Amino acid sequence: MRCDEVHPRLDAYLDGELAEAERTPLREHLQSCPDCGPDMAALERLHDGIRRSAPIYRAPDVLRSQIRFALRREAAPTVPASLPHAPGWLAYAASILLAIAVGSGGTFVILGERQTDATDTEILDSHLRSLLGTHLTDVASSDQHTVKPWFAGRTDLSPPAVDLAAEGFPLVGGRLELISGKPVPALVYKRREHVINLFVMPASRSDRGETLTRHGYNLRHWDEGDLGFWAVTDAGPTELAEFERLFRAATTS
Amino acid sequence: MAWIAERRRQSRFEAVVLPHLDAGYALARWLTRNDADAADVVQEACLRAFRYFDSYRDGDAKSWILKIVRRTCYDWLEHNRPAEVVPLELDGDPEGSVHSPPVGTVDADALLQSRSDLRRLDQLIERLPAQLREAIVLRELHELDYRQIAEVTGVPIGTVMSRLHRARAALRRAWDGKECGDAMR
Numbered sequence: 244m245r246c247d248e249v250h251p252r253l254d255a256y257l258d259g260e261l262a263e264a265e266r267t268p269l270r271e272h273l274q275s276c277p278d279c280g281p282d283m284a285a286l287e288r289l290h291d292g293i294r295r296s297a298p299i300y301r302a303p304d305v306l307r308s309q310i311r312f313a314l315r316r317e318a319a320p321t322v323p324a325s326l327p328h329a330p331g332w333l334a335y336a337a338s339i340l341l342a343i344a345v346g347s348g349g350t351f352v353i354l355g356e357r358q359t360d361a362t363d364t365e366i367l368d369s370h371l372r373s374l375l376g377t378h379l380t381d382v383a384s385s386d387q388h389t390v391k392p393w394f395a396g397r398t399d400l401s402p403p404a405v406d407l408a409a410e411g412f413p414l415v416g417g418r419l420e421l422i423s424g425k426p427v428p429a430l431v432y433k434r435r436e437h438v439i440n441l442f443v444m445p446a447s448r449s450d451r452g453e454t455l456t457r458h459g460y461n462l463r464h465w466d467e468g469d470l471g472f473w474a475v476t477d478a479g480p481t482e483l484a485e486f487e488r489l490f491r492a493a494t495t496s
Numbered sequence: 497m498a499w500i501a502e503r504r505r506q507s508r509f510e511a512v513v514l515p516h517l518d519a520g521y522a523l524a525r526w527l528t529r530n531d532a533d534a535a536d537v538v539q540e541a542c543l544r545a546f547r548y549f550d551s552y553r554d555g556d557a558k559s560w561i562l563k564i565v566r567r568t569c570y571d572w573l574e575h576n577r578p579a580e581v582v583p584l585e586l587d588g589d590p591e592g593s594v595h596s597p598p599v600g601t602v603d604a605d606a607l608l609q610s611r612s613d614l615r616r617l618d619q620l621i622e623r624l625p626a627q628l629r630e631a632i633v634l635r636e637l638h639e640l641d642y643r644q645i646a647e648v649t650g651v652p653i654g655t656v657m658s659r660l661h662r663a664r665a666a667l668r669r670a671w672d673g674k675e676c677g678d679a680m681r
Contacts, residue, residue, distance in 0.1 A: 254661050258635060260642050289617075289668055293636045296617045302521035306535045310517070310542045311510065317546055318506040421500070 244268045249279050257286050312379070362422065362447075362473070367460055369420045369429070370440045370475040379438070380416030380431050390417045394428045400470065402428045402443040403494040410489045412439065432486070437478035439486060446471040454480040463487050467494065509549050513542060516558045519638055520565040526633045527569040529622055533576075541568035559640070562648045566630065573626070584627045584659070620670050628663035635660055 249272050255261045256269055273280050373379050382393040390404040397419055406414040412432045419426045422442065432439040446466040455462045461483045462475045472490070476483055520541060524534040545552075545564045552560055573581045621629055627649075634645045646653045 251661075254657060254664065255642075258642065258660070285668055285672065286664060289664060289671065290636065292617050292671065293621070293632070293667075297621065297637055298618055299637075300518075300522040300525040300534070302517040302538065303531075303535065306521065306538060307514070307517060309535075310514075310539050313539060313543060314506050314509065314546055317543055318502040421503070426500070 244272045246272075246276060246279055249273070249276070250282070253279070253283055253286055256283070257290060315381075362444075363455065363462060363464075365422045366440075366442055366473045366475050367457060367462065369422065369442070370438075370460060373418075373429075373431075373440055374438060374477075379418070381418035383416035385414050385416075387414065390414065390430070393417060394419075398426050398428050400428055400443055400445070402430055402441075402470075404430055405490065405493040407432065407486070407489050407493060411435075412486050412489060434476065434478040434482055434486065437476055437482075439474055439476040439478060439483070441490070442473040442475075444471050444473070445469065454483055456480060465491070467491060505549065506546075509546055512549075512552070512557050513545060513561050516561045517542075519558055520561050522637065523562055523565050523630070523633060524569055526621070526629060526637075527566070527626060528572065533572070537568050537572050538565060540572075541565040544568060556644065556647070558638075559644045559647045562634070562638070562640075563650070566648055570626075580626055582625075584625060617667065617671060620667050624663055624666065628659050628666070631656060631659040632663040632667070 249269055252261060252265065252269060256266065261269065273283050382390055384390050385406050385408060387404040387406055391401065394400070394402060394417065402417070404414060404417060408414070412434055414430065415433050416431045418429050418431065420429050420442065421427070422444065428443045430441040430443070432441060446469050447464070448466065449464070452465070453463075455464075460475060460477055461480045462473065463483050464471065464473045465487060466472070472487075474483060474486060474490075476486075478486075517538070521534055521538050524537045524541070525531065528534045528537060541561070541564050544567075545561055548564070570581055621632060624632065630649060631645060634640045634648060640648065642653050642656050645656045649656065651659075
């Protein structure tokens with residue numbers, strides 16, 4: 244191989260893109276040629292230098308959460324909703340909860356003194372997922388006249404979406420969740436920086452009247468007429484009991 | 497229920513695309529040269545990809561998503577920094593760098609100055625014209641082969657080779673402190 248044949252092939256040789264039939268004669272030429280050999284060495288130095296010195300950019304975790312969130316909004320059947328980007332607290336919650344999710348393999352491991360049924364587990368899982376930023380609301384609104392009709396046609400149940408902002412528990416929206424393979428409406432409330440997810444399913448006739456605490460999350464369940472309510476939050480048990488009291492008062496009055 | 501189908505589609509999309517999010521972000525970061533802009537571009541690219549997801553056929557997911565990220569970057573640059581996306585001249589001529597007239601928008605003076613301040617390779621790469629920069633980044637940092645780079649950047653393999661050659665020649669001149677050549681001017 245002559246120098247003028249070798250020269251245009253140096254890059255391809257470096258990149259491993261040269262056919263075997265060309266590689267061997269080129270290698271032989273490089274070993275003997277006083278011009279092409281150092282040329283190739285300089286290319287290799289550059290190649291090593293780039294890999295050594297170039298910063299490795301990685302997508303921030305917050306971006307990952309925001310993308311999941313945006314996709315969820317994109318995939319969700321929408322009514323005009325206005326929750327712009329994942330708010331700061333959501334990203335914050337995601338960063339903390341990621342460790343929990345990873346630690347438990349993405350599934351809530353229920354341990355403890357009292358048997359927890361499968362529904363509780365699914366609800367805790369769903370609550371955790373919602374905080375991870377993948378899916379907080381499909382319809383973001385504090386207006387019960389927006390949230391309640393949104394569920395019509397999407398589920399058989401008609402959840403009583405009352406706003407409790409005056410009592411310190413503002414309604415921020417609603418979404419659909421899959422619990423035991425069925426679409427279940429979830430109302431989303433806030434208590435200061437905490438989220439309360441309220442799942443509405445047919446009454447279970449197993450009203451417990453107590454707060455179940457697992458991994459720092461509190462869950463209460465009650466029945467009201469034909470409907471069963473499961474409220475889960477990282478707010479404190481006293482606040483959750485207060486939420487139940489206020490919600491029941493507002494929906495039965 | 498349509499809603500459940502959409503959720504499944506989203507799960508499948510996340511399984512295909514999210515493993516390549518770092519690669520997409522890195523490409524956007526090199527092309528926009530800014531963290532916040534890269535994040536915006538990648539989010540927009542993911543939404544675009546999600547809309548086009550039905551056209552994705554099982555295959556090279558990394559090239560597929562990089563192609564969409566790249567396209568979104570160029571759209572963003574054209575809108576926000578049009579001076580950075582001037583077409584390269586003499587594309588496709590492997591020897592074009594030797595006699596080529598000024599290309600792209602690279603600032604030769606800035607590049608020469610960088611010879612005195614550590615001559616850091618990452619800074620030199622950032623000063624390459626976008627088309628040369630993406631070729632070097634996709635090859636050296638994303639470790640794509642020529643065929644994949646051609647797919648991502650939408651040019652023939654001959655053009656990929658030419659751009660890589662020109663990018664390396666320019667970097668070598670600036671980095672080794674050899675005579676400043678034409679490709680960077």
